[in-house]
Amino acid sequence: MTTRTYPKRCGKCGQKAMQLTTLPYATTIEHDGRTYQVEIPALTVPRCTHCKAISIDDEADRQISAAFRREARLLTPEEIRHGRDKLALTQKQFANLLGVGEATVSRWETGAQIQQRAMDRFLRVCFGSPAAVEMLARDFQPSAKGA
Ligand SMILES: [Zn+2]
Structure with a gap:
């Protein structure tokens, strides 16, 4: 230790x-x-x-x-960080996609803040479904995918 x-x-x-x-x-x-x-x-x-x-x-x-x-049964900070890394998004891009502040994503990943249950499920959808992320990127973050 x-x-x-x-x-x-x-x-x-x-x-x-x-x-x-x-x-x-x-x-x-x-x-x-x-x-x-x-x-x-x-x-x-x-x-x-x-x-x-x-x-x-x-x-x-x-x-x-x-x-x-x-x-x-909520995602751990490590799971959130790992999931975001797999999507190849920065904290800022991921925050824009989810509709939360960049500081919020940072606090989830350091463990300083625990995500609400509905957001936890939303995160799981994003991590498990490329189609969901693509849909959000298309509608809310056009620059991320370059269309
Ligand atoms: Zn004492």
Whole structure:
């Protein structure tokens, strides 16, 4: 594992006592009006050795997001990036095709944002159907295909 930095001071009791520990973790996540129970058998997270409070840092948040995507059966950031690469489109071209902002595509691919379920299905259509992509390119992005 690479070096992981996190605040050493506990946000709850104020002691400089945060240490990485691995523990089972469960939480609920709301997405698109549904509630998902997300369980992670071994979450590595900073925990206060003094008061036992845990702190969800970026890496822990990434682990939780990944578990949520599995639970909700949503495409992973890697799958989205891979699918776009196979279409040979830049983030900007792909964003234009889908009708979203370029920054949104970037956030999906870094995992900073989780796509809505309807968009997840739309992405699957685009990745699985060259005809769908051609139709969108023809109607909304004439420059991409050169006609
Ligand atoms: Zn503490």
